[in-house]
Amino acid sequence: xxxxxxxxxxxxxxxxxxxxxxxxxxxxxxxxxxxxFMVDGGRPRQILCDVRARYPVALHGVSxxxxxxxxxxxAYLARLRALVDEIEPLFVSDxxxxxxxxxxxxxxxxxxxxxxxxxxxxxxxxARAQDVLGREMLVxxxxxxxxxxxxxxxxxxxxxxxxxxxxxxxxxDVNNVFVSAANHGFDAFEYLDGVPADRxxxxxxxxxxxxxxxxxxxxDQPVPPSVWDLYAHVLPRLGAVATMIERDDAxxxxxxxxxxxxxxxxxxxQTVRAAA
Amino acid sequence: MxxxxxxxxxxxxxxxxxxSAAARLGADAAPGxxxxxxxxxxxxxxxxxxxxxxxxxxxxxxxFERVAAEHIDRVPPSSWxxxxxxxxxxxxxxxxxxxxxxxxxxxxxxxxLGEAFVGPDATPLAADVLSDVxxxxxxxxxxxxxxxxxxxxxxxxxxxxxxxxxxxPAAEMLEETGAILVWRRDQASHFRAIDPVERQALLWxxxxxxxxxxCEAMVDAWGEQEGxxxxxxxxxxxIADGLIVAVSGVQSRR
Numbered sequence: 001x002x003x004x005x006x007x008x009x010x011x012x013x014x015x016x017x018x019x020x021x022x023x024x025x026x027x028x029x030x031x032x033x034x035x036x037f038m039v040d041g042g043r044p045r046q047i048l049c050d051v052r053a054r055y056p057v058a059l060h061g062v063s064x065x066x067x068x069x070x071x072x073x074x075a076y077l078a079r080l081r082a083l084v085d086e087i088e089p090l091f092v093s094d095x096x097x098x099x100x101x102x103x104x105x106x107x108x109x110x111x112x113x114x115x116x117x118x119x120x121x122x123x124x125x126x127a128r129a130q131d132v133l134g135r136e137m138l139v140x141x142x143x144x145x146x147x148x149x150x151x152x153x154x155x156x157x158x159x160x161x162x163x164x165x166x167x168x169x170x171x172x173d174v175n176n177v178f179v180s181a182a183n184h185g186f187d188a189f190e191y192l193d194g195v196p197a198d199r200x201x202x203x204x205x206x207x208x209x210x211x212x213x214x215x216x217x218x219x220d221q222p223v224p225p226s227v228w229d230l231y232a233h234v235l236p237r238l239g240a241v242a243t244m245i246e247r248d249d250a251x252x253x254x255x256x257x258x259x260x261x262x263x264x265x266x267x268x269x270q271t272v273r274a275a276a
Numbered sequence: 277m278x279x280x281x282x283x284x285x286x287x288x289x290x291x292x293x294x295x296s297a298a299a300r301l302g303a304d305a306a307p308g309x310x311x312x313x314x315x316x317x318x319x320x321x322x323x324x325x326x327x328x329x330x331x332x333x334x335x336x337x338x339x340f341e342r343v344a345a346e347h348i349d350r351v352p353p354s355s356w357x358x359x360x361x362x363x364x365x366x367x368x369x370x371x372x373x374x375x376x377x378x379x380x381x382x383x384x385x386x387x388x389l390g391e392a393f394v395g396p397d398a399t400p401l402a403a404d405v406l407s408d409v410x411x412x413x414x415x416x417x418x419x420x421x422x423x424x425x426x427x428x429x430x431x432x433x434x435x436x437x438x439x440x441x442x443x444x445p446a447a448e449m450l451e452e453t454g455a456i457l458v459w460r461r462d463q464a465s466h467f468r469a470i471d472p473v474e475r476q477a478l479l480w481x482x483x484x485x486x487x488x489x490x491c492e493a494m495v496d497a498w499g500e501q502e503g504x505x506x507x508x509x510x511x512x513x514x515i516a517d518g519l520i521v522a523v524s525g526v527q528s529r530r
Contacts, residue, residue, distance in 0.1 A: 035357055040420075041397035043463040063356040069280040076356045101283040105353045106290050107323075107361075108315045110283075111308070118279050145308030146301070150277065183308075213307040 002136050002169040002201050005029070005090055006240035008261050008268075009058070010254075011247060012051060019254045021050055026258060029056040029090055031244050035063050037087075038079045048087065058091040058202065058242070059083065060171075063105070066125045066139065067098030067112040077132040084133055090242070091202055093138035093171045094129075096122065096159065113148035114158040119165075126166040138201055139163075140171035143179040143208075143217030155180070156194040163199040170195065172238075173204035174230045175217065175246075182215045192234040200238050205231060205264060206246040220249035223260055228267065235271045243268065290316045291352045320348050320361065327362040327390055330438040331369065331382045343372055359394065362387050378447040381431035381456075385467060388423045388458035392465040395421035400461065400518035409523055412488045416481050416514070417522025421460040424478060428453050432469045461518040468517070473498065477510050487511070 007028025012020060019025060030051060037048045051057065063076065084092060097109035112118045130136055139162060141155060153161070159170055172195060181188035205228075207221025223231075223245060231243075243264050245257055277285075277300065288297035289309055298309050324344045325332055332340040347368040353361045366387055370380035398419045430448045437444035455475035458467045470478070476497070480490050487507075495503035514520050 038357070039359070039394035042392075042394045042460060044394060045397075046463065065356075067279075069278075069283050073356055098283060100356065101280075101287050103354050104287045104291060105356060106287070106312075106316050107319050107353060107358060108290075108312055110286055110312060113279070113282060115279070121279055145311040146305045147308075148282075149302060149304065211311065214311055216311065 001167070002091065002138070004201060004240040005056075005242045007056075007242050008265055009242060009244040010257050010261060011060075011244065012057075013247065013251055015251050016254045016257075017047055017051075020055070021047070024054070025254065027055065027261070029058055029242060029244070031058040031060050031246075034059040034061040034080060034083060034092075034094075038076075038083055052087050056090045057087055058093065058244075059087065059089040060140075061092070061094040062109065063099055063107070064094040064125075064129060065099040065105075066094055066096065066122050066129070067110075067118065068100050068125065069098075069121055070102055072125050072128055073100065074132075077129060081133055084135070091138050091169075091171070092133060092135065093140055093202065095140045095142050096155075096162075097142045109142050111142065111144045111146045111148070114151040114153050114155055115148075116152050119153075119158060119161055123162055123165045126162065126168050130166065130168065136167050136169060138169045138171040140173050140204065141176050141180075143173075143176040143183075145183055145214050145216075147184040154186070154191070154194065156191050160194070160196045160199075163196055168199075169201040170199045171202045171204060172200045172234070172241075173206070174234065175204065175206040175208055175223070175227045178227050178230055179208050179215045179217045188230055189233060192230060192237075195234070195237075197237040197239070200241055203231065203234075203238075203241055203243045204246050205243065205260075218249060219246050222256075223263070228263065231264065232267050232271070235268060236275065286312075289313065317345075317348060319358075320344070320353065323358045323361055324365055328365060328383055328386045330435050331379065331386055333438050334382055334434060334444070335373075335379060343368065346372065359390070362390065376447065377449075378429035378431045378434060381425075381427060381429050382435055384425050385431060385435050385456065385458065388425070389465040389467065392421040392423065392458050392460040395460055398521040401515070401520050401523065403515050406515060406520070406523065412486075414487045415484055415524045416487060416520050417524060418482055418514075418519050419459050419461075419521045421458075421465075422482070422519060423458045424475070424482075425456055426453055426475075427456045427469060432456060432467060457519075459517070459519060466517070473506055474510055474513075477507065 009027045009029035009031055012030040012032045037044055039045060095109050099106050163170060177188050177191050205223045206219045207223055209216050209218040245260050247257060285297035285300050288294035321344045347365055351364045366380050366383035369383040373379040428450055434444045455470050456467055457470055480493055491504060491507045494507045
């Protein structure tokens with residue numbers, strides 16, 4: 001079981017590299033996109049090492065493709081293992097999705113049908129990844145835009161079963177729950193009540209945008225009130241978790257993100273007071 | 277539908293906008309498929325635009341969008357890293373701009389600079405270490421980020437001007453085919469246009485030819501006086517550039 005870590009962090013993005021390296025930013029950890037640093041050398045790798053010397057780091061991947069029916073990419077796993085050995089991250093995570101099939105890589109987080117066959121596939125892949133990485137990983141619920149009719153179970157039931165079979169932890173993206181609930185018409189609160197709380201080790205908070213037909217997970221907006229409401233709802237069930245804010249586009253000054261993180265700290269403090 | 281069949285249909289929709297594959301995924305999937313089609317193409321276009329900023333500036337934004345769209349159709353991404361996706365783009369530029377060779381050469385420069393930026397780390401050998409080397413038996417080891425290509429135009433001058441937001445010179449063909457080398461020293465990528473003599477010497481040296489043998493080859497090719505003088509001068513330049521990171525077959529002078 002992955003140890004719990006209670007803290008508040010931000011995604012480390014290029015516009016803020018200098019802030020994180022020249023001052024002590026008031027975060028408990030930072031999260032980086034693993035693939036940006038799975039390179040042979042040069043400045044990106046050096047920056048990550050310098051950041052790691054100052055802050056705990058979580059590695060968050062977008063290309064493991066845990067749902068690929070033809071299995072995982074061994075070369076990818078080997079590179080990630082080398083980064084894990086060097087950085088000794090707080091968490092290693094990726095998404096409940098797939099990107100690659102038979103030599104084609106979409107570089108998008110594509111949806112899975114929540115069937116028993118898909119569960120077998122993802123469980124096999126997670127088990128292999130954890131074996132190569134030498135540690136348990138966190139699997140994140142994605143924002144989805146397609147709801148496959150052939151599903152045998154809900155997404156939270158799928159994650160529950162996956163976690164039980166592989167021992168993996170969960171990264172609960174509250175914004176993704178909101179986006180998927182809006183797109184597919186399910187109850188986001190029912191989802192949060194159904195997630196296996198004892199498996200959640202990290203929370204993502206982010207913003208989204210209204211697309212032409214669907215709500216889109218854009219990470220280019222502040223966390224909206226609807227997502228804060230879901231965060232406040234689920235937090236009492238979870239106990240000690242790491243919370244972080246993702247911002248990947250229209251990135252504001254660091255001070256703005258720290259102000260958003262203060263909102264998360266405030267909600268968490270209220271939860272503790274209410275429980276006392 | 278099996279998971280594999282579903283994923284093959286999604287691939288067919290993304291890579292070729294295959295309507296029959298989309299139909300098999302269900303009518304309700306159509307809005308979501310459009311989102312993923314947009315994600316797929318916009319992500320790749322953004323990757324190419326970010327990696328080939330000067331090439332885009334040179335041919336214009338609209339033309340670049342058309343070239344990127346054609347490249348995405350011709351070369352679907354295969355690697356887990358988008359860094360790999362840019363490698364084939366200069367070939368697409370060459371195919372689409374056969375009468376304007378500076379376009380593909382600009383693309384090669386940008387691609388090579390990006391690759392060098394995240395290439396393996398290596399520490400250049402200091403000049404004083406090399407002063408103790410027995411050059412009769414030495415094989416030079418070059419930095420792993422060194423890359424080399426033929427050059428037929430003034431693309432380096434165009435790239436430099438565009439990178440500094442200056443007015444670029446008009447494209448010109450070189451009088452004779454030269455070459456360009458790209459490498460990283462410390463954390464910065466560099467490039468330098470070189471003449472055919474240096475290109476040939478670098479190819480020999482990188483292939484493992486001992487330096488003494490390289491001098492002999494230079495003498496054979498360009499005569500005793502010029503061959504020896506150029507070999508010595510090139511060695512000095514390579515050391516100054518930080519290209520040499522190892523020497524093998526070293527025998528310390530007594």
